[in-house]
Every structure is written in structure tokens, then in C-alpha cells.
Amino acid sequence: MTRSIGVRALVLSLVILAVFLAAWHIAVSGGGGGGQAVDPEYARLVGAAAATGGQTPMPGPIDVGKAIWKHLSDPFYVRGTNDMGIGIQLGYSLARVLLGFGIAVAVAVPLGFLIGMSPLVYRALDPFIQVMKPISPLAWMPLALYTIKDSSLSSIFVIFICSLWPMLINTAFGVASVRKDWLNVARTLEVGPLRKAFTVILPAAAPTILTGMRISVGIAWLVIVAAEMLVGGTGIGYFVWNQWNNLSLTDIITAILLIGLVGMVLDQILARLTRLVTYPE
Amino acid sequence: MARSYISIEGIARRFPAPEGGRTTIFEDLWFAMERGEFVCVIGHSGCGKTTVLNILAGLDEPSEGAVIIDGKAIEGPSLDRAVIFQSHGLLPWRTVLGNVSYAVSSKWRDWSKAKVEEHARKAIATVGLTGAEMKKPAQLSGGMKQRVGIARALSIEPKIMLMDEPFSALDALTRGTLQDEVRGICRNTGQTVFMITHDVDEAIYLADKIVLMTNGPDARIAEIVANPLPADRSRNEVHKHPAYYPLRNHIIDFLVARSRSFAEELAQPGKVWNRRAPPIVTPGAPDTPPPLVRAV
Structure with missing residues (x-):
């Protein structure tokens, strides 16, 4: 019993995965075969898939594994607007998220600084923030489509609006709760306002600001899938919707897995950055 | 009269x-x-000691009156007055050297980085922290943190040092x-200290007044x-000096009883006390008046 907890956790994880895959495999293969008889006229109308049994069978883990392999072995092909590699689709989604998130950072951090520094601005803007924050970002979509008149830009706007609030609130909170002692140190050293902002307030608030960014990027990645399902064209959300229309469940499951993985990577990157600026007290 | x-x-x-009004x-x-x-202020919590210090530092403003230093009224904080904070006030994301350098580069803004560091290292050596320059405050003991605070205050070569219970957490x-170290440094440099x-013992050991x-x-x-x-x-x-116990007892008597009942003491007949020139007493000196007196 000298194995570390990490090794034991890994073994347990693998066991859980194996049990899950086995259960999935058994559940799917058990129900195979038969299906109701179908009117041949109807079968001719709806096509081959329906003719075999009326239902697309739920794919098993092996089918999905094959689909994942197929997608990952050629992720960047382009064969027309509705047939692009999954890597390209993820790339579109990532680009939108990073663009919308980047613009949100550029707005939220300076504005959050202002709100955090000035109790007046804080009180003046608080009602707006409180009302805007709980609005589902997708509710902005029709308005964005109407004013921007471009579906891709609209989805970037939706990402912007949903990543804005957590960063704004966290930045304001981080800036407002910088220890009075540290500000007094800057004051007794006659440090100017700009130098104070960069040498005292920013490093002191950085962990809180980055935590806000981490929350924001998580939300943005959740929202982009839904937004792309709405606006269509490109992106992993559109890919999922398109494969639903194709009744290709293996592709949908592949996409779901990849969405999860990319989201995890984004989260881990920001977690690393947060650790980098965190200071022990 | 010279100020x-x-x-x-x-x-x-x-x-x-x-509940409205003003306290x-x-x-x-x-x-x-x-x-x-070297002046020490003693009094119970809530008597405004820290407020007086903050006003001297320029961090707080008096509601009335003024503080004049070297012929000039205080208007805000100044690099001529260094503050040593009770909670040391070090920036935790900077190293010891970084904290002291920050103060040095704030005072002499046109100095090169190398010159700033050299000066900061000298201040760090004064408080005996050579070797710990690259440590972060979290890696230091409470005493070492306070030393860095002292080094930072000394590094800007202030005319006045203001210390708010610098050793109370140690x-x-x-x-x-x-x-011992602060007393040595202040005596050697002729520092003015508030x-x-x-x-009580700290005040007796360190203070002139x-x-x-x-x-x-x-x-x-x-x-x-x-x-x-x-x-x-x-x-x-x-503690072997004949004036030590009279002095100590005088201060402790004040803290225990007189600090609370001073208003009654003032009301006693024959008591003269002037706000503008509080009496200077020297307990233990041969000609000491008894504490509850008298026309000046």
C-alpha cells in the first residue's frame, strides 16, 4: 500500500471508464436487430436509414471510436460549406471565442478599474450591471443580428457580452479590495496615480481579475455552441446541429467530447495564468 | 519665539x-x-494616537488646526516622512529587494536600476538582512518582515520616521x-522619530519624551x-537606574487610572493645565512634583 494517491486515482478513473464503456456497449448491442415493419412506400420516401428499421441505431463505443479516429486523422479538410473537418469547425469557434473574449477583456479591465477606484462610478453603474448580468447572452442575438447584420459578428458580440460581466465584476471587486496598507505605502512614497495603478493595484488585484477571466472564458465556451447552432454557417455548434440533421449520432458524440476537451484546455490555461500572478500573503 | x-x-x-452629529x-x-x-506616544486604544500619526504622515487630514514641519504646513504625504506600518505593509508580490527598491526609485526617480539596487542593498544590510534580498515577504518571519519595513523607511533617508506600533506583533x-537596532540606527543618524x-518598557527604553x-x-x-x-x-x-521605577510607575498609574479619570483630575481645585503647553514632568528626578499638582 505504498502507491501514491495519484496512481490509485488514475487506476480508479480507468476502471470507471472501462465499466462505462462496457455498459454502453452492452446496452446498445442488446437492442439491435428487428425494429418494426415499415411500409415500403414510406421507406422509399425517407431513404435507406429509415428503411432498415425505422430508427437510427444508437451507436456503440466502437462506432464512436472509429468516428473519432476518422475525424482526428483528417481534421482540416474542406469539401464545401457543409463538409469541413472538425478541426476547422473548432478553429472557427475558438477564433470567435477568443475575439469576443479579447474585446471583453479590453473593455472590462479598464472599466472595472474605474468602478473599483470610484465609489461614485460604482454606485452609478451598479443598477445597469445588475440588470444586464442575468440576461441570457442568446437573448441579445436577434438584436445583434438586426443591428450588425452579420451572423458571424453577431456571435462574436454575444460572446463579448457574456464574458464581460464576470470580468467586470471581479476586476471592480479586486481593485476595490486592495489592502489599504499597500495604497498607503504608495501614498507615503508619493507614487503618481498611473504608476500606482500598475505597480500596486494591478498586481494586488491580478489574481481576482484572472479568476474573473477564467469564469468568463468558461461561459464563453458554453455559449458559443448555442450561438453557432442559431446562426449556422461554421463552428462546432453548427457542426453539431448539422450532424443532428444528418442523424449522425457518432459525429455528434465526437463533437461533444471535443467540446469538453477544448473547454478543459481553455480553463487550464487560465488556471495556470492565475497561479502565476497569485502571491502568498 | 523660534518654532x-x-x-x-x-x-x-x-x-x-x-446616530447623526459628530464624534x-x-x-x-x-x-x-x-x-x-525620539518621542513615544502612549494611550489606550481609541484615543486617536494612530490618527495623529496619520495626520503627521499626511495620510489623514485634521478637521481643524495644522501641523507645521520645518516651517511648512503639511499638505499630504511626503517622502521626507517615512512610515513604518504596524502590519509592515510590504508588497507580497515583490521580493525584499523589490520592496526596498520600490521606495528608493520613488524617491530618486532618475536613478539607474543599478544605482537603485545598490542603495536598496545598503539599506537591507543596515537591518541585517543581507542574504534574504531575493525572498518574498511570505518566506520571512514576522521580525524579518518588520526589518524590511524599517529598511524601506530608512532607504529613502527621511527627515522624520513615523512608527505605528511597529513591534507589537512580534x-x-x-x-x-x-x-536595540532601531535605537542604534536612530541615534547614529540623528533621526527624528514619532x-x-x-x-511601557519599550517607551522607557527608546524615547526621549x-x-x-x-x-x-x-x-x-x-x-x-x-x-x-x-x-x-x-x-x-x-532597570537598575534609580529613576526607572518611579518613571515606570508613573506611566502605569497613568494608563491604569489617570487616563480614564483625567477630566476629574482637572476639575480639582488648584489644578492648572494648559492645552497648548501640557506639563512636562520628570518622575524620579530629585525635584519631582507629586503627580496630582499644581500651578505652573
Whole structure:
């Protein structure tokens, strides 16, 4: 019993995965075969898939594994607007998220600084923030489509609006709760306002600001899938919707897995950055 | 009459009270300090000691009155006055060297990085922290953190040092060592020091003058005790001096009883007390008047 907890956790994880895959495999293969008889006229109308049994069978883990392999072995092909590699689709989604998130950072951090520094601005803007924050970002979509008149830009706007609030609130909170002692140190050293902002307030608030960014990027990645399902064209959300229309469940499951993985990577990157600026007290 | 180096002239500090109106922490406070003097202020919590220090530092403003230093009224913080904070006030994301360098580069903005570092290293060496320059505050003990705070204050070569209970969070042994060091540094450099403390022995060992403040609200400077002990006193010999116990008892009597009942003391017939010139007493000196007196 000298194995570390990490090794034991890994073994347990693998066991859980194996049990899950086995259960999935058994559940799917058990129900195979038969299906109701179908009117041949109807079968001719709806096509081959329906003719075999009326239902697309739920794919098993092996089918999905094959689909994942197929997608990952050629992720960047382009064969027309509705047939692009999954890597390209993820790339579109990532680009939108990073663009919308980047613009949100550029707005939220300076504005959050202002709100955090000035109790007046804080009180003046608080009602707006409180009302805007709980609005589902997708509710902005029709308005964005109407004013921007471009579906891709609209989805970037939706990402912007949903990543804005957590960063704004966290930045304001981080800036407002910088220890009075540290500000007094800057004051007794006659440090100017700009130098104070960069040498005292920013490093002191950085962990809180980055935590806000981490929350924001998580939300943005959740929202982009839904937004792309709405606006269509490109992106992993559109890919999922398109494969639903194709009744290709293996592709949908592949996409779901990849969405999860990319989201995890984004989260881990920001977690690393947060650790980098965190200071022990 | 020539003005003193530091002259606190009739300052008051009032805060809005929770139930309307204003609470007066203190008012019409007068006090003067000479260049090179080490002054300790003793009083119970809430008497406004820290407020006085913050006003001297320029971090707070008096509601009335003014503080004049070297002929000029204080307007905000200045690099001429260094503050040593009770909670050390080090920036935790900077190293020891980074913290001291920050102060040095704030004072001499046109210095090169190398010159700033060299000067900061000198200040760090003064407080005996050579070798710890690259450590972060979280890696230091409480005493070492406070040393960095002292090094930072010394590094900008201030005209006045303001210390707000700098040693109160330290264990007795570390406190003793640091008191010795601060006393040595201040005597060698002729530093003017204004220090707040709760520790009677600390005040006796360090101070030339001990300011006794009554309890707030409406706190007053009851007396100024001139320290009768020799200037070259040593920590181990100080309690053998004949004036030591009279001095210590006088201060403790004040803290235990008189700080609370000073208003009644003033009401006694024949008691003369002037806000603008609080009596200077020297307990233990041959001609000491008994404490509850008298026409000056």
C-alpha cells in the first residue's frame, strides 16, 4: 500500500471508464436487430436509414471510436460549406471565442478599474450591471443580428457580452479590495496615480481579475455552441446541429467530447495564468 | 519665539457619528518636537494616537488646526516622512529587494536600476538582512518582515520616521533585538522619530519624551514625560537606574487610572493645565512634583 494517491486515482478513473464503456456497449448491442415493419412506400420516401428499421441505431463505443479516429486523422479538410473537418469547425469557434473574449477583456479591465477606484462610478453603474448580468447572452442575438447584420459578428458580440460581466465584476471587486496598507505605502512614497495603478493595484488585484477571466472564458465556451447552432454557417455548434440533421449520432458524440476537451484546455490555461500572478500573503 | 521642528498646532479630528452629529476623537491638540528627538506616544486604544500619526504622515487630514514641519504646513504625504506600518505593509508580490527598491526609485526617480539596487542593498544590510534580498515577504518571519519595513523607511533617508506600533506583533525576544537596532540606527543618524506604542518598557527604553494621552473620545495630551534615564542606556542596565521605577510607575498609574479619570483630575481645585503647553514632568528626578499638582 505504498502507491501514491495519484496512481490509485488514475487506476480508479480507468476502471470507471472501462465499466462505462462496457455498459454502453452492452446496452446498445442488446437492442439491435428487428425494429418494426415499415411500409415500403414510406421507406422509399425517407431513404435507406429509415428503411432498415425505422430508427437510427444508437451507436456503440466502437462506432464512436472509429468516428473519432476518422475525424482526428483528417481534421482540416474542406469539401464545401457543409463538409469541413472538425478541426476547422473548432478553429472557427475558438477564433470567435477568443475575439469576443479579447474585446471583453479590453473593455472590462479598464472599466472595472474605474468602478473599483470610484465609489461614485460604482454606485452609478451598479443598477445597469445588475440588470444586464442575468440576461441570457442568446437573448441579445436577434438584436445583434438586426443591428450588425452579420451572423458571424453577431456571435462574436454575444460572446463579448457574456464574458464581460464576470470580468467586470471581479476586476471592480479586486481593485476595490486592495489592502489599504499597500495604497498607503504608495501614498507615503508619493507614487503618481498611473504608476500606482500598475505597480500596486494591478498586481494586488491580478489574481481576482484572472479568476474573473477564467469564469468568463468558461461561459464563453458554453455559449458559443448555442450561438453557432442559431446562426449556422461554421463552428462546432453548427457542426453539431448539422450532424443532428444528418442523424449522425457518432459525429455528434465526437463533437461533444471535443467540446469538453477544448473547454478543459481553455480553463487550464487560465488556471495556470492565475497561479502565476497569485502571491502568498 | 523660534518654532519647533515639528509643531502640532490645535489639531482636531471629528468623524460623523452613526446616530447623526459628530464624534470628536480629539480637539485643540498642541504638541511640539525638536529635530533628532525620539518621542513615544502612549494611550489606550481609541484615543486617536494612530490618527495623529496619520495626520503627521499626511495620510489623514485634521478637521481643524495644522501641523507645521520645518516651517511648512503639511499638505499630504511626503517622502521626507517615512512610515513604518504596524502590519509592515510590504508588497507580497515583490521580493525584499523589490520592496526596498520600490521606495528608493520613488524617491530618486532618475536613478539607474543599478544605482537603485545598490542603495536598496545598503539599506537591507543596515537591518541585517543581507542574504534574504531575493525572498518574498511570505518566506520571512514576522521580525524579518518588520526589518524590511524599517529598511524601506530608512532607504529613502527621511527627515522624520513615523512608527505605528511597529513591534507589537512580534515575540518578546525579536522585539527586544529590533528595539536595540532601531535605537542604534536612530541615534547614529540623528533621526527624528514619532512612535506609537502600548508597551511601557519599550517607551522607557527608546524615547526621549513620552506623550501620555487620555482616553478618547475627546482625548487630550495629559502630560509629557521627559525621560530621566541617561542617553547611553543599555537594555540590561536600564532597570537598575534609580529613576526607572518611579518613571515606570508613573506611566502605569497613568494608563491604569489617570487616563480614564483625567477630566476629574482637572476639575480639582488648584489644578492648572494648559492645552497648548501640557506639563512636562520628570518622575524620579530629585525635584519631582507629586503627580496630582499644581500651578505652573
